[in-house]
Amino acid sequence: MNVIRRLWRIRSARVGVVLAVLLLTTAILGPMLLPLDPNAIDVRARFAGPSTAHWLGTDDLGRDTFTRLVHGSRMSLFIAALSALLGTLLGVTLGVITGFLGGWVDVAGMRVVDLFFAIPTLLVAIGIVALFGPSATTTILALGIAYTPLYARLVRGTVVSVRSRTYVDASRVLGARGVRLLRTDILPGIVPIALVQTTALLGFALVDEASLGFLGLGVQPPDASWGQMINAGRQFIFQAPWLTLIPGFAVILAVFSINLIGDGLRDALDPRASQRVGDT
Amino acid sequence: MARYALQRILLALPLLFGLSLLVFFYVRIIPGDPVTAMLGVQANPDLVARLRAQYGFDEPILDQYLMWLGNVLQGDFGISFRSRQAVAPIIVDRIPATLQLMLGGLFVSLVVAIPFGIRAGMKYRQRSDTVISTITLVGLGSPGFWLGTILMVIFALVLKWLPSQGYTPFTQDPVASIRYMILPSVAIGLVGAPFLVRVVRSTVVEIMKEPFVPYADARGLREQVIFWRYIIRNLLPQFVVVLGVLVGALLAGSVAIEALFNWPGMGRIFIGAVTERDYAMIQALILVYGVIFVVINLIAEIAQAALDPRIRLK
Numbered sequence: 001m002n003v004i005r006r007l008w009r010i011r012s013a014r015v016g017v018v019l020a021v022l023l024l025t026t027a028i029l030g031p032m033l034l035p036l037d038p039n040a041i042d043v044r045a046r047f048a049g050p051s052t053a054h055w056l057g058t059d060d061l062g063r064d065t066f067t068r069l070v071h072g073s074r075m076s077l078f079i080a081a082l083s084a085l086l087g088t089l090l091g092v093t094l095g096v097i098t099g100f101l102g103g104w105v106d107v108a109g110m111r112v113v114d115l116f117f118a119i120p121t122l123l124v125a126i127g128i129v130a131l132f133g134p135s136a137t138t139t140i141l142a143l144g145i146a147y148t149p150l151y152a153r154l155v156r157g158t159v160v161s162v163r164s165r166t167y168v169d170a171s172r173v174l175g176a177r178g179v180r181l182l183r184t185d186i187l188p189g190i191v192p193i194a195l196v197q198t199t200a201l202l203g204f205a206l207v208d209e210a211s212l213g214f215l216g217l218g219v220q221p222p223d224a225s226w227g228q229m230i231n232a233g234r235q236f237i238f239q240a241p242w243l244t245l246i247p248g249f250a251v252i253l254a255v256f257s258i259n260l261i262g263d264g265l266r267d268a269l270d271p272r273a274s275q276r277v278g279d280t
Numbered sequence: 281m282a283r284y285a286l287q288r289i290l291l292a293l294p295l296l297f298g299l300s301l302l303v304f305f306y307v308r309i310i311p312g313d314p315v316t317a318m319l320g321v322q323a324n325p326d327l328v329a330r331l332r333a334q335y336g337f338d339e340p341i342l343d344q345y346l347m348w349l350g351n352v353l354q355g356d357f358g359i360s361f362r363s364r365q366a367v368a369p370i371i372v373d374r375i376p377a378t379l380q381l382m383l384g385g386l387f388v389s390l391v392v393a394i395p396f397g398i399r400a401g402m403k404y405r406q407r408s409d410t411v412i413s414t415i416t417l418v419g420l421g422s423p424g425f426w427l428g429t430i431l432m433v434i435f436a437l438v439l440k441w442l443p444s445q446g447y448t449p450f451t452q453d454p455v456a457s458i459r460y461m462i463l464p465s466v467a468i469g470l471v472g473a474p475f476l477v478r479v480v481r482s483t484v485v486e487i488m489k490e491p492f493v494p495y496a497d498a499r500g501l502r503e504q505v506i507f508w509r510y511i512i513r514n515l516l517p518q519f520v521v522v523l524g525v526l527v528g529a530l531l532a533g534s535v536a537i538e539a540l541f542n543w544p545g546m547g548r549i550f551i552g553a554v555t556e557r558d559y560a561m562i563q564a565l566i567l568v569y570g571v572i573f574v575v576i577n578l579i580a581e582i583a584q585a586a587l588d589p590r591i592r593l594k
Contacts, residue, residue, distance in 0.1 A: 012414075115298045118570045122532035123550075130554040130562050131310055203421065210423045211536050215551055230426060234540075237433060248426035255421025263417075 006268035013264020019257035027077045030070035038071040039063065039222045047240045059243050060236055069246060072224035077254070079139050079218075079225065080205035086144025087205075088198045091151020092190070098152070099159025100182060110156065116149035122208055126217060134217045136225070142212075143205050154197055155190055162189035192269040199262035203255045210251050226251050284592040285582045292578050296571065300352065303567045304345050307559045335359075335560075357564035362556050367564045371546060375568070377447055378534060378545030381468060384461045385530045386523070388469020393476035398511070400477065401484025412477065419474035425536040428467030432540070435463060445542035464541040471533045472526050479522045480515065487514045517588035524580035528573055 007013050031038075041061045048058040056065040098109035116124060128142035162168065168185045176184065206226075212218035213227020214234075221228060226247040233243025315331045316323065335358075336344050351358070357367040400412040436444035442463055450457040487493065487510070496506045535547035542548075546565055553561035585592040 111294075111298065114295060115302050118295055118299050118574050119566060120528040120532035120569065120573060122535065123566065123569055126535070126550065126554055127306065127562060127566055130557065130559070131306075207421060207423050211425065211533075214423070214425050214536055215539060217551070217554060230423075230429075234429060237429060238437065241433060244426070244429050248423065248429075251423060251426070252418060252421040256418050259417045259420055 003265075003268050007261075007264050010264040010267060012260050013268070016257045016260025016264060019253065020261060023073065023077065023254055023257065026070055027074040031074055034067050034070055036064045036067040038068045038224050047236070050242075056246055057240065057242055059232065059240070065243065065246060068224040068229060069226075069250060072226050072229055072247065073250060073254075075136065075219055075223065075225040076206060076209055076227070076251075079136060079143075079209050080202050080254075082140045083143035083147070083205045083209075084198055084201035086140060087147030087151055087201050088194065090144065090148040091197075092155050092194060094148065094152035095155025096159055096182065096186070096190070099156035100163065100186060102160075106156070110153070113149040113152050116146075117153075121146045121150075121204075122211060125208060125212065126215075129212065129217045134212075134220060136219045136223070139209055139212055139218045143208055146208075147201050147204065151197055151201070154193060158190045158193050159186055162186050165189075195269065196262060196266045199258060199265055203258040203262065206251055206255050206258070210247075281586060281592060284585050288578055288581050288585075292574055295574055299567065299570045299574070300349055301345070303563050303570070304348055306566070307563050308341070310559065352567070357567070358560040361558045361560050362553075367561050370549060370561075371564055371568055374544060374546045374549060376449065377543060378531075378538070378547065379572075380450060380457075380461060381464055381534055381537065381543060381545055382527065382530055384465025385468035385472060385534070386527070388466050389472035389476050389526060389530070392469065392473040393480060397477040397480025398484055398515070401481040402488070402507075402511075404481075404485050404488070409481070413481070416474040416477045419470065419477075422470070423536070424467050424471035424533045425540045427470050428464065428537055428540045431463050431467055447542075447544050464537050464543055467540070468530055468533050468537045472530050475529060476522065476526060480519065483515055483518045484511060487511055490514070517584045517591065520580050520584045520587060524577035527576045531569060531573060 008017070041063060042058070043061070046058060046060060048054055050057050054064050054066065056069065058064055059068070094109060094113070098106045119127075124146040125139075125142040128145055129138050132138045132141065163186065168181070171181055171185045209218055209225065210227035210230060213225055213229075214231045216231060219225035219228045221232065229247040230244055230251075233240065233247070237244055315328050315335065315337065332338055336347060339347070348358070355368055357371070359365065360367050360370070396412050396416075400409040400416075403409045432444050435442050443460055444463075447460050448456040490510075493506065493510055496510055501509075534545060535550060537543065538545045538547035539551060546568065549561065550565045552558075553565065
């Protein structure tokens with residue numbers, strides 16, 4: 001609770017939280033409240049500009065852009081959340097196992113992680129998409145796996161440093177071993193870093209989902225996601241620039257709010273650094 | 281210094297070896313098998329068997345790997361599943377365009393990020409820092425291909441200052457080549473810049489906290505002298521290593537930028553290969569991307585040590 005209160009005290013983080021709540025509400029409730037079907041085709045209303053019937057105009061098939069944007073936000077945020085979650089689960093598991101056990105498990109695990117470091121993240125993701133074929137599920141899987149190495153390395157480093165703290169030694173002296181030591185002493189020590197890192201992953205995942213969608217390797221039509229909408233709008237950039245611009249703004253807004261929260265969290269969790277926006 | 285460089289190079293070798301293993305097994309974990317994936321399930325069984333034999337999928341796995349590695353080391357990356365042509369020459373043709381785009385993007389990133397990063401770091405928690413940091417945060421969320429689309433609309437279609445899409449090799453016509461590369465380079469460079477601004481800013485903040493800065497100030501050195509002799513001098517080595525990471529981000533971003541600007545680099549054939557499930561091509565491309573990335577990071581590490589004796593003497 002203390003952390004949340006401290007986070008709320010940081011102005012930029014407050015802005016981020018408000019934006020994020022707005023976006024989440026839109027994504028969760030929006031599709032239920034909007035009267036139009038995101039995939040309803042109306043050829044008579046192709047490329048219509050903004051009007052009272054179509055707030056943000058329509059696309060090449062006469063589909064309502066605002067409705068698709070709202071439905072797309074559900075898809076994009078869902079994909080981002082699940083891939084960040086998958087990356088977190090895999091990364092924390094791998095990092096804790098290697099860092100806690102040490103020895104050859106550590107050496108072997110970290111060498112495998114090093115390998116993935118030799119290939120830029122998005123390219124790893126594209127390679128995984130090639131194996132399973134493009135879809136929303138593949139996007140989650142591909143991004144989650146692609147984020148794992150960085151996360152695992154970070155967690156491992158933290159576990160190694162936490163393991164040698166005196167309070168862990170004290171616990172050992174009192175007879176704590178294995179799972180108990182892990183649960184009561186080591187895992188709480190990595191929570192702050194994991195929180196910040198998972199928040200960062202959410203931001204990466206939103207941009208990467210958009211990239212995969214743009215390349216035609218993400219969510220497939222007729223389903224809407226922000227990336228898919230940018231890709232679909234690209235062919236009509238002169239006739240209807242809003243088809244590309246609007247979903248792009250949505251991505252930027254979402255990532256901006258997440259980064260504000262992430263930077264705020266970092267400060268809120270680290271009492272020594274009373275720093276503000278934009279620290280690396 | 282030479283010893284340190286040699287040591288770094290030797291450390292990179294196992295990484296390259298591991299990369300080759302990873303890429304080799306990549307094709308072998310395809311659900312089903314690659315030949316069926318390529319031809320479809322209704323394919324003629326005789327043809328499947330013949331192709332399996334031709335690609336060597338029937339040999340023991342170790343033999344397959346050794347044979348494949350031997351070929352790769354001789355520059356033979358196999359045969360495309362689709363066009364049935366050798367993969368290597370197709371990729372080699374595309375490398376210069378991708379590297380040219382990388383250089384352009386790197387240049388833009390540096391020119392944008394260094395002054396703003398230093399400014400934000402030196403004016404830490406003051407007004408110009410807040411402004412720069414906020415813009416940076418917005419920039420972090422802007423996909424490169426989206427920025428690219430906007431740049432294309434403004435500068436190519438509305439103002440007609442620059443060509444919208446295409447490529448001319450630098451050796452053929454340098455002026456045209458540079459005109460073609462400006463928009464994609466700016467688009468990709470602006471993806472890397474926010475990341476770099478944050479790193480430069482926090483590095484400068486750290487340097488300002490070092491005891492030698494207030495000491496220099498106490499000695500009465502002018503601000504400019506402190507800036508060049510202490511801040512820049514200490515920023516440089518840190519910076520070189522970040523460049524290695526930056527190149528990774530730029531390489532990844534280049535795939536979408538190449539698609540947008542119809543730039544004939546490796547990214548174009550990568551996407552083509554993924555859509556067509558041409559695993560021989562994907563495998564080779566991932567390997568080439570990986571090697572480029574590892575080599576650039578290696579150069580960055582050695583350059584860092586050359587600039588900062590504390591590192592090579594550690």
